[in-house]
Amino acid sequence: MTNHPFVSILIPTYHDWARMALCVKALHSQTYPVDSYEVIIINNDPADPAPDNFELPPNFTLIAEGKPGSYAARNAGLALAKGELIGFTDSDCIPHPTWIESAVEMFSTGRVDRIAGKIELIYANDQKKSWVELYESIYSFNQKKNVEVLKASVTANLFTRKELFDKVGGFDATKKSGEDIGWNRRANTHGFNLVYGDKVKISHPARSTFREFRNQKLREFGGKKEFKLNTLKGIVKNILFLPFLFYKIVIGKTFQLFSHAKQLSVVEKAKVAGVNLYLYLILMTEFFRLLFGGKRVR
Incomplete structure (x- = not known):
């Protein structure tokens, strides 16, 4: 060069x-x-x-x-x-x-x-x-x-x-x-x-522990999620957020996992599905914590 x-x-x-x-x-x-x-x-x-x-x-x-x-x-x-x-x-x-x-x-x-x-x-x-x-x-x-x-x-x-x-x-x-x-x-x-x-x-x-995973996902979530409760549209959007999140993570990502991740065994796919469920639960908890004025994770 x-x-x-x-x-x-x-x-x-x-x-x-x-x-x-x-x-x-x-x-x-x-x-x-x-x-x-x-x-x-x-x-x-x-x-x-x-x-x-x-x-x-x-x-x-x-x-x-x-x-x-x-x-x-x-x-x-x-x-x-x-x-x-x-x-x-x-x-x-x-x-x-x-x-x-x-x-x-x-x-x-x-x-x-x-x-x-x-x-x-x-x-x-x-x-x-x-x-x-x-x-x-x-x-x-x-x-x-x-x-x-x-x-x-x-x-x-x-x-x-x-x-x-x-x-x-x-x-x-x-x-x-x-x-x-x-x-x-x-x-x-x-x-x-x-x-x-x-x-x-x-x-x-690669993050290897649930603690590392949790900290990273909470930082990402806190950095992106906005709570606009001063309009009807904002209120409705937040009411529908958790059902949407459940569908996206627990159903959507897990379906995609079992359909396309051919490099993983059935047991390995089940473990990843378990992490998907864990992800939903920690984000659901964080949603309510931030909704009621909690400080965002850095």
């Missing part, structure tokens, strides 16, 4: 220094020329500074953003980014050595505005997955499906030309979850294309 456009990699982190260090190591080992990319890490809790042994290579920068939320953190990184190409990932992700190089190669065709990169799940024991890991193997991080069905990409592995932010704007910092999909859909309305990059790979540890 003779042309090396400058690339800025943005990574929000929140109380996750140990895994962030692994991500830094992977990014420092990229095949892309070191003087052609920068990494901006955004600490989303200034009260939790990096530990004393947290060291960064010269082309890495650590900043702090006190406004809560990963999208506020990403916007802070965007304000400093010097690259003509912007890459996003998360502190718990491990980019493959050719991650940046593969993305730049795709952009070099001149027909690509955004890339949804492949996300490979890592399991504690690939031969004996936990109930939650089985769930993750079916439902989580299918970037190819995200592109084909949702016309969007999660920010765990997204590359975009920086110029898109001039027209689309930054992320909605009031959102705590789901804004990666929202921003991509706004980009779609401007005619910017999105392609799936099978070689633009990162690894992501």
Whole structure:
């Protein structure tokens, strides 16, 4: 590759220094020329500074953003980014050595505005997955499906030309979850294309315990769910929410599971169905807690 456009990699982190260090190591080992990319890490809790042994290579920068939320953190990184190409990932992700190089190669065709990169799940024991890991193997991080069905990409592995932010704007910092999909859909309305990059790979540890699963799902739910009770439409929508949620998770996802997840045994499918039921129960409980003024989980 003779042309090396400058690339800025943005990574929000929140109380996750140990895994962030692994991500830094992977990014420092990229095949892309070191003087052609920068990494901006955004600490989303200034009260939790990096530990004393947290060291960064010269082309890495650590900043702090006190406004809560990963999208506020990403916007802070965007304000400093010097690259003509912007890459996003998360502190718990491990980019493959050719991650940046593969993305730049795709952009070099001149027909690509955004890339949804492949996300490979890592399991504690690939031969004996936990109930939650089985769930993750079916439902989580299918970037190819995200592109084909949702016309969007999660920010765990997204590359975009920086110029898109001039027209689309930054992320909605009031959102705590789901804004990666929202921003991509706004980009779609401007005619910017999105392609799936099978070689633009990162690894992501699958959540393995019910505690990890619960915390993640409650953060997502709290970030998306709105309670508009000042209109009749809002009241009706909230009354119908739980029956809709039951149909979507317990019936719909479980039917899809037994119909299409041929790689799982019957016992494994039953475990995933059990996780679906657990998911409904914790979201139902969270619905009522938030409805009566509870604080959203971060």
